[in-house]
Amino acid sequence: MGNFGSVPETVIYVWVPRDGNIIGHASMTLSDDTHISWWPNNKDEDEIKDFRENVRAETVVNYEVDQIWQNRDADHIIRIKKDDLDEDAIKEWWNDFKNNRTYHLLTNNCCNAVYDALNAGGATDIAGGPLPNIPHPNAVRRYAEKLREALQQRNH
Numbered sequence: 001m002g003n004f005g006s007v008p009e010t011v012i013y014v015w016v017p018r019d020g021n022i023i024g025h026a027s028m029t030l031s032d033d034t035h036i037s038w039w040p041n042n043k044d045e046d047e048i049k050d051f052r053e054n055v056r057a058e059t060v061v062n063y064e065v066d067q068i069w070q071n072r073d074a075d076h077i078i079r080i081k082k083d084d085l086d087e088d089a090i091k092e093w094w095n096d097f098k099n100n101r102t103y104h105l106l107t108n109n110c111c112n113a114v115y116d117a118l119n120a121g122g123a124t125d126i127a128g129g130p131l132p133n134i135p136h137p138n139a140v141r142r143y144a145e146k147l148r149e150a151l152q153q154r155n156h
Helices: 063-070 087-097 110-120 123-127 137-155
Strands: 009-015 025-029 038-040 055-059 076-081
Touching: 009 063, 009 137, 025 063, 025 110, 025 137, 038 110, 076 137, 087 110, 110 123, 110 137, 123 137
Parallel strands: none
Antiparallel strands: 009 025, 009 076, 038 055
């Protein structure tokens, strides 16, 4: 889904907590369909809420799996032109990061993954940072929107 338009793009997806889902989710897809999505291996929210423990992490291959696991479409979709970020650096970061295989609700969650991926691609130099100490979906949405706006101003 990351590259269905005529312009190659990076796409950030955000699901805000609602409809019984108290956590939400964030993921992103690069123009070559590399999908960055970081999940706890056990999707039982009661166990995830015990934020004192690390759990094994899991990745998914595309937005459609995120949709299924969230039981809905993303609430926010932010699109950034491919050449506005260093996607090679993002992929290099992702390949290293996903070997970690540890998910922690407060310190190594899906929002950390998306934020760190954006920064690996140069977002901090464009939009500043950082996210709050405990990243959450709305913070990722605001950061991605701030990045998109900064890029639009820079490119005009």
